[in-house]
Amino acid sequence: MTALTSAAVAELTLDTSHEIDQQFVTGIAVERTRLLYQGSRVPTLFMLLNGLACAYLLWTPQNRWLLSGWLIWLVLLAVLRLVQVTAFNAAPPSRQAHPHWRRNFLFGALASGLTLAFAAIFLVPVDVFYQQALVYGLIAAAILSASVAYAVSLSAFLTFAVPCLLPSGAYLLLSDNALQRAWGLLDGILLLALLVVAWQVNRLVQRSLLQRFQNLALIGNLEHAKLRAEGLNVELAREIEQRRRAERELRGAHRELEMRVAERTLELDETTHALSKSQARLALALEASELGLWDWDLQSDQVHHSQLKEIFGLEPGAVQVMLRDLKPRLHPDDLPVLRRALVEHMKGRTDGYQIEYRIKHAAGHWVWIEDRGRAVEHDARGRVLRMLGTRRDISARKQQEQQQQLAATVFEAASEGIVILDPDYRLLAVNRAFRQVTGYRQDELIGKSVISFISSREARQQYQLIRLELEQCGSWQGELLEARKNGELYPQWLQLNVVRDSRGNVSHVVGFFADLTSRRESEERLRYLSHYDQLTGLANRSLFRERLHDASQRARQSGRSLALLHIDLDRFKLLNDSLGHDVADQLLRQMSRRLSQAVPEADTLARLSGDEFGVLLDSYGSLSSLARMASRLLAKLRVPMTVGDQELVISASVGISLWPDNAREISALISQANMAMQHAKHLGGNTFQFFTDNLQACTLERLQLETQLRKAIDEGQLEVFYQPKLCLADDSLNGAEALVRWRHPLLGLVPPGDFIGLAEETGLIAPIGEFVLREACRQAREWQRQGLAQIRVSVNLSVHQLRQGNLTSLVRQVLEETDLEAHFLELELTESQLMENVESVISTFHQLRALGVKLAIDDFGTGYSSLSYLKRFPVDYVKIDQTFIRDLSAGGEDAAITRAIIALAHSLELKVVAEGVETQAQMDFLKAHHCDEIQGYLIGRPVPAEQFVEVLRDQIKVF
Numbered sequence: 001m002t003a004l005t006s007a008a009v010a011e012l013t014l015d016t017s018h019e020i021d022q023q024f025v026t027g028i029a030v031e032r033t034r035l036l037y038q039g040s041r042v043p044t045l046f047m048l049l050n051g052l053a054c055a056y057l058l059w060t061p062q063n064r065w066l067l068s069g070w071l072i073w074l075v076l077l078a079v080l081r082l083v084q085v086t087a088f089n090a091a092p093p094s095r096q097a098h099p100h101w102r103r104n105f106l107f108g109a110l111a112s113g114l115t116l117a118f119a120a121i122f123l124v125p126v127d128v129f130y131q132q133a134l135v136y137g138l139i140a141a142a143i144l145s146a147s148v149a150y151a152v153s154l155s156a157f158l159t160f161a162v163p164c165l166l167p168s169g170a171y172l173l174l175s176d177n178a179l180q181r182a183w184g185l186l187d188g189i190l191l192l193a194l195l196v197v198a199w200q201v202n203r204l205v206q207r208s209l210l211q212r213f214q215n216l217a218l219i220g221n222l223e224h225a226k227l228r229a230e231g232l233n234v235e236l237a238r239e240i241e242q243r244r245r246a247e248r249e250l251r252g253a254h255r256e257l258e259m260r261v262a263e264r265t266l267e268l269d270e271t272t273h274a275l276s277k278s279q280a281r282l283a284l285a286l287e288a289s290e291l292g293l294w295d296w297d298l299q300s301d302q303v304h305h306s307q308l309k310e311i312f313g314l315e316p317g318a319v320q321v322m323l324r325d326l327k328p329r330l331h332p333d334d335l336p337v338l339r340r341a342l343v344e345h346m347k348g349r350t351d352g353y354q355i356e357y358r359i360k361h362a363a364g365h366w367v368w369i370e371d372r373g374r375a376v377e378h379d380a381r382g383r384v385l386r387m388l389g390t391r392r393d394i395s396a397r398k399q400q401e402q403q404q405q406l407a408a409t410v411f412e413a414a415s416e417g418i419v420i421l422d423p424d425y426r427l428l429a430v431n432r433a434f435r436q437v438t439g440y441r442q443d444e445l446i447g448k449s450v451i452s453f454i455s456s457r458e459a460r461q462q463y464q465l466i467r468l469e470l471e472q473c474g475s476w477q478g479e480l481l482e483a484r485k486n487g488e489l490y491p492q493w494l495q496l497n498v499v500r501d502s503r504g505n506v507s508h509v510v511g512f513f514a515d516l517t518s519r520r521e522s523e524e525r526l527r528y529l530s531h532y533d534q535l536t537g538l539a540n541r542s543l544f545r546e547r548l549h550d551a552s553q554r555a556r557q558s559g560r561s562l563a564l565l566h567i568d569l570d571r572f573k574l575l576n577d578s579l580g581h582d583v584a585d586q587l588l589r590q591m592s593r594r595l596s597q598a599v600p601e602a603d604t605l606a607r608l609s610g611d612e613f614g615v616l617l618d619s620y621g622s623l624s625s626l627a628r629m630a631s632r633l634l635a636k637l638r639v640p641m642t643v644g645d646q647e648l649v650i651s652a653s654v655g656i657s658l659w660p661d662n663a664r665e666i667s668a669l670i671s672q673a674n675m676a677m678q679h680a681k682h683l684g685g686n687t688f689q690f691f692t693d694n695l696q697a698c699t700l701e702r703l704q705l706e707t708q709l710r711k712a713i714d715e716g717q718l719e720v721f722y723q724p725k726l727c728l729a730d731d732s733l734n735g736a737e738a739l740v741r742w743r744h745p746l747l748g749l750v751p752p753g754d755f756i757g758l759a760e761e762t763g764l765i766a767p768i769g770e771f772v773l774r775e776a777c778r779q780a781r782e783w784q785r786q787g788l789a790q791i792r793v794s795v796n797l798s799v800h801q802l803r804q805g806n807l808t809s810l811v812r813q814v815l816e817e818t819d820l821e822a823h824f825l826e827l828e829l830t831e832s833q834l835m836e837n838v839e840s841v842i843s844t845f846h847q848l849r850a851l852g853v854k855l856a857i858d859d860f861g862t863g864y865s866s867l868s869y870l871k872r873f874p875v876d877y878v879k880i881d882q883t884f885i886r887d888l889s890a891g892g893e894d895a896a897i898t899r900a901i902i903a904l905a906h907s908l909e910l911k912v913v914a915e916g917v918e919t920q921a922q923m924d925f926l927k928a929h930h931c932d933e934i935q936g937y938l939i940g941r942p943v944p945a946e947q948f949v950e951v952l953r954d955q956i957k958v959f
Helices: 002-058 064-090 098-122 131-149 154-174 178-289 308-312 324-330 336-348 396-412 432-439 457-473 517-529 542-559 572-579 581-598 623-638 666-682 693-715 752-762 765-785 798-805 807-818 836-850 893-907 920-928 945-958
Strands: 292-297 302-305 353-360 366-378 382-394 417-421 426-428 477-485 488-501 506-515 562-569 606-608 610-619 641-643 646-648 652-659 687-690 718-727 732-744 748-750 792-796 825-830 854-860 877-880 913-914
Touching: 002 064, 002 877, 064 098, 098 131, 098 718, 131 178, 154 178, 178 687, 302 517, 302 542, 308 366, 324 353, 336 366, 426 457, 426 765, 426 913, 432 506, 506 732, 506 854, 542 562, 542 606, 542 610, 542 666, 542 893, 562 623, 562 666, 562 798, 572 581, 581 606, 581 610, 581 623, 581 641, 610 807, 623 652, 623 687, 623 798, 623 920, 652 666, 666 687, 693 732, 693 752, 693 765, 693 807, 718 765, 718 945, 732 765, 732 945, 748 752, 765 798, 765 807, 765 877, 765 945, 798 807, 798 836, 807 825, 807 836, 836 854, 877 893, 877 945, 893 913, 893 920
Parallel strands: 652 687, 732 792, 792 825, 825 854, 854 877, 877 913
Antiparallel strands: 292 302, 292 382, 353 366, 366 382, 417 426, 417 506, 477 488, 488 506, 562 610, 562 652, 606 610, 641 646, 718 732, 732 748
């Protein structure tokens, strides 16, 4: 009967679980449909409102019939969809699960998408941008609102979004109008973005629904478990009744037994003597086995122990009450297990009580105890009254088990392969690393002989030699070429050791091996990286020098000539800083391929550093052929290339040195090629230069000049001269341009043209510019303190100062240190320098303008700047380059250009300064055309600060 009840409960559980699974799937489908209908009301109303707005924006007499028809269809579609939502909400849950609701919704979504696509294709005018922007924006808003609501179901989203966006996008992209193609591209981007959003929303909804219905399923399972538990309780009640019946029978038997006991009391008296002898023998046996005997009276909690001192280190009287004396010494982690074992036995669920636990020794350490016992006395209700048992100290066994477990863990987790063989070389055990390396499973290895895995005759011979050496020496190690299960060969380092037993016989052979494949690959990789460039695959500097040395040795022996080409890409650092390292790396890879294609006759092609390459030509022929080859190389490098989405044109500078014509040592040859390359770069790049003795002399002179310029900066040899500026409105001196001069102790005044370009190349222009800025601000403030004049001082900026990124903070610091008001400082930057990094310059100029500093564009008209950029620069002055001032004849081109610049600047509310004014006629022309300020030799030459004071004093006398 009990079995039948269990089967019925199990069958009920299975049926109920199946019903829950069905409800789970159906519930998710209904919930998705319900979310779609709940979320579609607002998008439908929003689409209707946007449609009315589009109709208002697009209404013209020409398209009123088409627009009216579309609007009527839109209103009808919206009303139908809202009615459909109302009908769904009114339907009972059982009817909401019907598939026709989902089909109707998908049909409505398809109709909505096609309606919006029709408006985007046929109603939006082609040539009215603001209408296109407003209508496409309204349509996109409706699409976005509906797409987010429909993302609950990917099929609903695709049914709406694909018919809506794909036809209109294709139509716009295929249009001849560039603006419509742009809208088509935006349509494609919107479709991709909505796909990503829909995918993410669908994932979140799917996860939420799954979590919700899983919780419902869990509640259902709990209810089923409750039903099952109730069935089990019924069975338990039956078993209890049976046990009670058995207990009554046992009591009757007990009464009969008492009668028999009385009869046999005499017999027991006779055996008492024999029992006492047996107890003595038992005590001796317990002492010999190191077992402690315990007797626990559960009614009084009194406990008797033997061997208490030997096991626990306690005196016999220290443990008399179980709960008071022994329980506090138990390990906290073992107490629940021990309590559960006792309860199970006391309830009659186990035949005996057996447990292993830890207890604190009197010395303070933990000892492991094995406890065995049995209930020997019960009361009338079946409760245990007394238990007897034994215990012993198993700490040594536990420690041995831990060591064995640790050894097994180490064996299995070792990174090297480990194999254990018997004396006949059959596999007894292998670890995980062994199986991973060889590819064999555990069952394919254990019990097999090593010789069965060896196929080649050479390997068998080597196996016999290894076995012979193991028998003689006891160990062997070396490198082998082994095969995996799939036949793949791999290098292996193997170490074998013989293990002997106490009698000296071989008991096991232990092997350790490592797969050397990764090490060999790493060695090959390191060998490659030590000689080749990782980015381009070309030879690196180290390999290039080795091959250059070998080529020079061959040339000495054969009497041939060598040519070394040092190639440096022009303006590569600017490209790297502006476009980023990834684009620069792609550029270097393409340039390396072009170099390989351009000079196939090269003996060695190498990348020497970031953007520098070296070409070694063994036996180049004649100088003319070498020049033609260099010209062909430059032309090949100049061909436009596409890197990412950028089209770039990169030129190079090439220096050529010949061996033995120019040098007979490798270091000199490399140095001369570099010197020739630097000269080619100094000439403007995109050219090649042969090394000559004169070039070396010029290079040494530039090096000496650079050293002297550095010394001049450190020793204060630089001075600031000032050239006055005249305001044409009132013929007053209202400004001065600060110009740096170098007063050499031996050479006197060095012309600026001799060292300014060198300073730009070497980066010394940055400290020079900072010196001029500080000195000009200090001098202007000093003139103000002397009461001479409050004039505006102009300082030229360099592109290096802009690239450093701290120009604004430097200007702010200098103004604070000199106590000069910001509007008395004017900073000038040439037009060509402005165009190098437009966005960065605009940002820096806005920061300077916020300080109150005046800004000017120098050499205007020579930099080919765009007027769209010019209006974005927050400048105050435009300086006309002196090349336009030299010839200001009435009908000349320079005069027309000058008039145009003045008119353009004034229209942008900028003031105009003319440079290089040297004649009265030029001044009269500029004044007649309302130029604001002039400077030049007619007004005054650049002079030191001491002489400029006289100019200021004369100005005061005049006024």
